[in-house]
Amino acid sequence: MTIAMGSMKAGEPVFYVVDEHEHAEGHSTMLGFWIYLMSDCLIFAMLFAVYGVLGGKYAAGPAPKDLFDLSLVAVNTTFLLLSSLTYGLAMLAMGQSRVGAMMAWLVVTGLFGLGFLGIELSEFAHMIHEGATPQRSAFLSSFFTLVGTHGLHVTFGLIWLVTLIVQVRLHGLIESNRRRLFCLSMFWHFLDVIWIGVFTVVYLMGMLR
Template identity: 50%
Template sequence: MAAEELKTGPLEYRTQEGQMGIMGFWIFLGAEVVLFSTLFATYAVLFGRTADAPLPSELFEPGIVLVMTFLLLTSSFTCGLAIHEMRRGSVKGLTIWMAITLALGLGFLGFEIFEFVHYAHEGATIQSSAFWSSFFILAGTHGLHVTLGIGWAILLLIQIKQRGLTNVTSRKFFIISLYWHFLDVIWIFIFTSVYLIGMVI
């Protein structure tokens, strides 16, 4: 099965193993969409239940959230460029763009941690009300995914340094690019339905 290898097309799709791996990851992403939908539903139901804690409209600031959004959007773009370079056969291009992606992802995480600490100082912690619990769980789960993605990509960068571009390593990088774009999709919905709507109402 795996011995049947195509001679054309992107490396990651040339073996059946590669094709099945990518298909399996799409199934995982479908499940992730449903996982996040439960957190979004919890947040939507608990919206407004702030008890004695500050209101979201008092704490959400457009500036920092827009910076975080642009960091993640740009990292998604550079991640796409990394895969483009990979398909041109350039390990160097792949490594450089992936490193930029990770730096932007770390910047996003830094801002998110700063934001959470700031909210905690203002009296909004995960324990202060049902609303803030659901907020920190939703945004925190996304932040955890970004953290895992950064760790994962660092391991892959070490691996590609050791093994070079093969069917297997290119499949692994293609899959993490899907994961990274997916994190951006989730963030767009957090940005819109949590921060923007929280500032409007």
């Protein structure tokens, strides 16, 4: 950073940076993406608040105990946790520029993500089949909104993952692809953090009611 000294008259204060310094491409992406994640966190906080308020209003309909299968939720949680681990391994492989290993771990991550979505969707289908639709009670409306929003995030994460796998295949592990993969890793780990809240507040606390 250079503050113009020569060009200024003596005694005149300088209030600004005269020469614009270099900004590397994508230098602010990480902070920007982190702030996006924080705003996403606010969305989920509001949905949790809604669930906290409405979660006990069954309208004489089914309660969590009648609907949830904890062992299925445990499997789902395991899938998401394992996918976080495999994404972490992919990022380590990326750090060593081992493209093959990285791609393999990304594919495994995607499969765990698909497994998670599959179980969640079959759970939803089962509930709706039993008449526990979002219209049934305030509890079910807030349940489907909260868990569904998380599921949508995972869906878009998967689309993003496939896109990046194709990108790396086409262009290799170039700097911008590394940056994108790093953003997705933050997104993916963030979804796992949100899921901790979901399985604790919705499923486990629901079974205690």
